[in-house]
Amino acid sequence: MSTVFVERVIVSVVFGLAGLAKVLALAFETEAFVRWGFPVGFMYFIGILEIAGALGVWMRKLAPFAALCLAVLTVGAVATRLIFAEWVAAVVTAGVLAITLHFVWQKRRELFPH
Template sequence: MTSTSTGRRIGSLVLRGLLTALFVAAGGMKLAAVPFEVAGFTRFGYPLWFMYTVGVVQLLGAALLWGRATAAYGALLLAAVMVGAAFSHVSAGDPVAMALPALAILGLLLGLAYARRGDAIPASFRVSQA
């Protein structure tokens, strides 16, 4: 294993660890109905069942980040959540700066999905370079 592949592997582990911590915390707060989460979803005009659904999706996405064949799918699932978060802030009339954290996380998730895309394709479907 080269130092470049070792660095990429460590970088992927660190990124997945940070994203997992972020989404487990965010999903847990939604499922626990933390007051500021309830207030946010109410302000955006969403029903509370949707807050619980987003919380479950965040926890599911965080778990999927750790499977070799599922990491890209987990990152894409969480990326969709971040698109929704950014859209919600902009639609609610918040300053664009309120959507920037969601957009930054979206970028990290899309980069992770791109980096792990080959792991999500079964070997039987891969085109060989013969």
């Protein structure tokens, strides 16, 4: 089993479940977005993007772009966690960001062909 495969599974499961929680408007997600001052519609939008990215990492030509987009979303998530002093969540989210960026790095030749 390759590193790329393991990272692909981690990225797709983490973002797929996170996106599903947002799209289903689970209480903890709705409460968090309200606490952060974001509209609930933004939560649905982020959830849809996360689900699309989770599916996209399994599509050969789309995988590096999908992961890069997920990484950009995750930078925003880390920033939000830091702004609201949610330190443990910020560290966990930064770990997900690191895995996602490593996946992008592994697929960089597909992202930027010579």
